Amino acid sequence: MKLTLIAAASTAFMFSLSAYSQDMPGMKMDGMEGMKMEQETKQAPVADAEGTIKAMDTSKHTVTISHGAVPAVQWPPMTMAFSVTEDQLAGLKVGDHVSFSFRVKDGKAAIVSIKK
Structure with missing residues (x-):
């Protein structure tokens, strides 16, 4: 009898967790249309x-x-290789020593700014 009661209570508890985790279609979102999610x-x-x-x-x-250590990204x-725009390459050539800033996103590094 105890096992039946425990099994029933456990099943009811699991169903309540499942219902709790569902989307909330009735939730009002008025005034939030222009908000961006923090992640975005x-x-x-x-x-640098x-x-x-x-x-x-x-x-x-x-x-x-060929760059030195970059402590900011360990x-x-x-x-x-870094992604770069055509405009950023203007006036640069192979062999130039440069200072540059970059951003890493989704495993790819992209130049933000670059200068001799």
Whole structure:
């Protein structure tokens, strides 16, 4: 008898958790149309580094830079490709020593600013 009672109570409890976790279609969202979720508005932090341009690929919109350690993102010195716009590459060439800022998002690093 005790086991039957425990099983019934456990089943009822599990169903109540399931119902509690469902969407709340009756919840009023008036005045919230223009709000963005916090996750949507967050941007990855910008890190600063210095290095030497090793390659430029305008068709792939990348620049390969051999850079020093970047403590802001816990990176050791390395050579890697960064996404870059055509405008950011203007006036730069392979071999130039540059200071640059970049942002890492979804595992990809993109140049925010770059200068000799």
